[in-house]
Amino acid sequence: MLSAPHILIAMILLPLLGSILNGLIFRPAFAKRAGVIATFFAASSFICAALLFLNLHNGAPSISWAMDWFDVGDFHQKWGLKFDSLTAVMALVVTGIGSLIHLYSIGYMSEETGPSRYFAYLNLFLFNMLVLITSDNLLGLFVGWEGVGLCSYLLIGYWYEDLDKAKAGMKAFLVNRIGDAGFLIGIFYCYTIFHTIRFDEIAKLLSTSSQFDLHLLNITAFFLFVGATGKSAQIPLYVWLPDAMAGPTPVSALIHAATMVTAGVYLICRMNFLYMLTADTNAIIAWVGVATALFAALIATSQKDIKKVLAYSTVSQLGLMFLAVGCRAYFAAVFHLMTHAFFKALLFLGAGSVIHGLHGEQNIVHMGGLRKKMPGTFLTCLIATAAICGIPPLSGFFSKDTILFSALAGSNQGMTLWILGLVASTLTAFYMTRMFVLVFLGEYRGEAHPHESPWVMLLPLLILALGSAFTGFLGVPHGLHIIPNYLEHYLSSVLIEFPEQATSVSEHSAMFIATGLAVAGISVAGFFYSKLSRAESALRGLRPLQFIFANKFWIDELYYLLLVGPFKRISAFLAVVIDPKVVDGLALFPARVSSGVSIVLNVLQSGLVQFYLTILLLGGLWVLWHSMKGWVI
Amino acid sequence: MKFPLSITYWSHFVSVAMFSLGLLGFLLRKNTIVVLMCIELMLNAVNLLLIETSMRTNTPEGIIMVVFVVTVAAAEVAVGLGIVLNLYRMKGTVNLDHFKSLRG
Numbered sequence: 221m222l223s224a225p226h227i228l229i230a231m232i233l234l235p236l237l238g239s240i241l242n243g244l245i246f247r248p249a250f251a252k253r254a255g256v257i258a259t260f261f262a263a264s265s266f267i268c269a270a271l272l273f274l275n276l277h278n279g280a281p282s283i284s285w286a287m288d289w290f291d292v293g294d295f296h297q298k299w300g301l302k303f304d305s306l307t308a309v310m311a312l313v314v315t316g317i318g319s320l321i322h323l324y325s326i327g328y329m330s331e332e333t334g335p336s337r338y339f340a341y342l343n344l345f346l347f348n349m350l351v352l353i354t355s356d357n358l359l360g361l362f363v364g365w366e367g368v369g370l371c372s373y374l375l376i377g378y379w380y381e382d383l384d385k386a387k388a389g390m391k392a393f394l395v396n397r398i399g400d401a402g403f404l405i406g407i408f409y410c411y412t413i414f415h416t417i418r419f420d421e422i423a424k425l426l427s428t429s430s431q432f433d434l435h436l437l438n439i440t441a442f443f444l445f446v447g448a449t450g451k452s453a454q455i456p457l458y459v460w461l462p463d464a465m466a467g468p469t470p471v472s473a474l475i476h477a478a479t480m481v482t483a484g485v486y487l488i489c490r491m492n493f494l495y496m497l498t499a500d501t502n503a504i505i506a507w508v509g510v511a512t513a514l515f516a517a518l519i520a521t522s523q524k525d526i527k528k529v530l531a532y533s534t535v536s537q538l539g540l541m542f543l544a545v546g547c548r549a550y551f552a553a554v555f556h557l558m559t560h561a562f563f564k565a566l567l568f569l570g571a572g573s574v575i576h577g578l579h580g581e582q583n584i585v586h587m588g589g590l591r592k593k594m595p596g597t598f599l600t601c602l603i604a605t606a607a608i609c610g611i612p613p614l615s616g617f618f619s620k621d622t623i624l625f626s627a628l629a630g631s632n633q634g635m636t637l638w639i640l641g642l643v644a645s646t647l648t649a650f651y652m653t654r655m656f657v658l659v660f661l662g663e664y665r666g667e668a669h670p671h672e673s674p675w676v677m678l679l680p681l682l683i684l685a686l687g688s689a690f691t692g693f694l695g696v697p698h699g700l701h702i703i704p705n706y707l708e709h710y711l712s713s714v715l716i717e718f719p720e721q722a723t724s725v726s727e728h729s730a731m732f733i734a735t736g737l738a739v740a741g742i743s744v745a746g747f748f749y750s751k752l753s754r755a756e757s758a759l760r761g762l763r764p765l766q767f768i769f770a771n772k773f774w775i776d777e778l779y780y781l782l783l784v785g786p787f788k789r790i791s792a793f794l795a796v797v798i799d800p801k802v803v804d805g806l807a808l809f810p811a812r813v814s815s816g817v818s819i820v821l822n823v824l825q826s827g828l829v830q831f832y833l834t835i836l837l838l839g840g841l842w843v844l845w846h847s848m849k850g851w852v853i
Numbered sequence: 854m855k856f857p858l859s860i861t862y863w864s865h866f867v868s869v870a871m872f873s874l875g876l877l878g879f880l881l882r883k884n885t886i887v888v889l890m891c892i893e894l895m896l897n898a899v900n901l902l903l904i905e906t907s908m909r910t911n912t913p914e915g916i917i918m919v920v921f922v923v924t925v926a927a928a929e930v931a932v933g934l935g936i937v938l939n940l941y942r943m944k945g946t947v948n949l950d951h952f953k954s955l956r957g
Binding site: 827828834837 | 876879880881888949950952953954955956
């Protein structure tokens with residue numbers, strides 16, 4: 221009989237096995253079957269996760285397992301796994317959506333000659349993500365954190381022959397390094413303060429003792445948050461995510477929308493016992509979150525590339541999640557993380573289906589009228605768009621309202637945060653409708669011959685559409701008094717309850733206002749963009765604004781000017797002056813000396829035997845002279 | 854029987870002169886055959902000294918040695934001339950200045 225820890229270990233290791241089989245062993249022979257193998261291992265991992273989830277649901281205690289990892293001095297670290305309710309939710313999302321995306325990739329990558337490498341990376345990503353979410357300590361989490369970063373880099377640059385795509389991968393990797401440096405500093409602070417980096421032990425210390433310096437705790441929380449801004453694409457480190465769209469679209473769906481980018485949110489939720497105490501850092505997190513949400517939403521309104529719109533939308537939605545954790549509404553963040561994973565993965569996969577059907581076209585201006593050509597994609601994307609816009613009773617409605625109400629009820633600046641969040645979600649409704657209308661409604665404006673995608677791609681879309689429609693009912697807010705909030709109850713053993721404050725706006729009216737604004741955003745976008753000419757004439761007055769949004773506020777250029785440019789100039793100086801003159805000079809000096817000496821000595825080796833013999837004779841005479849000098853002369 | 858001092862003196866003188874001439878020729882002459890001949894000259898200078906010593910001290914070892922030296926010299930000349938012949942075939946000359954393969 222398999223025990224729970226065995227299933228847990230199997231859940232983590234199965235994708236790794238798939239990755240090894242596809243990447244190292246089967247490569248040439250099974251290239252055609254690579255997708256099936258990878259999907260099989262991902263799905264088995266999902267079954268393990270589901271078994272563990274049911275086990276936990278039936279009231280079993282959370283599972284722990286540990287083995288010795290390393291000892292350095294008095295620092296004894298175990299490789300510890302823990303499967304509690306938060307991990308269960310994350311694991312279900314990661315392996316479930318991951319399996320669907322593996323299945324979808326079989327169809328999407330069918331035109332590739334050797335997708336073994338792709339599926340090996342994808343399975344490796346699942347493994348690392350599972351390491352990240354099952355670790356019971358910060359260091360193990362960091363290992364998974366770096367692992368998913370590596371897979372993200374490998375998959376963004378999957379088509380590495382294209383220099384731009386390779387560069388996008390490098391950008392993602394480098395920007396993440398900045399965040400990871402912050403994360404590491406946070407871990408060091410944790411160890412300095414608590415002398416442990418295990419979540420349970422830190423939580424216990426914080427709950428039993430109040431001797432810790434609040435200032436230090438704030439710094440720790442802040443540095444961990446810096447790590448989160450890198451991975452979860454928040455201001456100021458969000459710039460890598462839009463560029464990460466260079467990778468294959470299923471990768472964008474899995475890694476850069478549904479799972480990896482939510483690792484930052486997961487980290488803060490996992491450390492919620494620490495963040496409960498750090499009010500100053502929470503304010504920073506909330507403001508960064510809401511600023512990112514607004515900023516990215518504004519940019520998304522003017523993007524023409526279908527994947528860029530979705531990328532900025534992801535940044536914006538992640539901003540909302542950070543707004544929630546900043547207001548200490550950890551349940552709201554996890555809830556939105558889950559629903560967002562469904563509808564954003566669905567949107568990306570729908571976009572992938574559109575791109576696949578149009579043979580690589582990504583510009584939404586050249587689409588339109590795909591409603592008739594791709595009915596399956598159209599219907600599922602309709603559900604996803606309605607969900608992200610916040611139309612009741614789809615999933616996005618419940619989770620977004622939970623976040624917005626938490627912002628309102630969570631802090632003293634609640635009203636400002638709430639209004640900004642409302643603006644961001646209204647903009648979300650606007651740009652998502654804009655994209656949807658431009659892609660699916662009206663007349664077809666492109667040259668390609670669109671065709672519907674095969675069933676392996678439509679089946680994941682359908683399942684995700686069901687998820688997008690119904691997962692919201694797992695976390696219906698208490699204020700509605702319809703059905704009990706199952707998810708919050710399930711997560712209550714890990715996440716601290718939201719410290720609700722009295723508000724001037726009731727939950728019902730907040731919900732009503734949000735929905736009204738979403739409908740308004742949808743109507744405006746629907747009205748203008750149903751005819752492209754109408755939108756263009758209406759936008760004439762707003763041209764300067766649109767110009768700013770379309771150029772993404774020149775943030776990339778600003779970073780280039782302030783950071784990348786000087787860095788490149790310093791590098792060029794080092795490469796052109798310091799390296800050849802100083803470093804090479806030091807290395808070449810002994811070489812030059814010995815070469816000069818050898819040129820002089822080389823004269824002696826003339827090759828003439830008689831010359832050698834003459835030298836030999838003179839030498840012999842010299843020795844003779846010296847040895848006889850003493851006693852003859 | 855004892856040799857007069859003068860004969861010893863002269864044979865020593867001739868031997869040293871022969872050896873020095875042989876050495877100088879060996880070091881300075883460029884024709885390989887002449888160089889081989891100079892080696893013979895040095896060997897014979899030594900032979901002369903050996904014979905003189907053997908006769909002076911009335912012992913046979915020196916003369917026995919000379920027989921060995923002559924034998925070895927004959928073998929050496931046979932090998933040496935063979936090499937010279939091959940050198941000539943290789944380069945068309947036996948001038949030692951043309952053989953510089955050992956040059957670094």
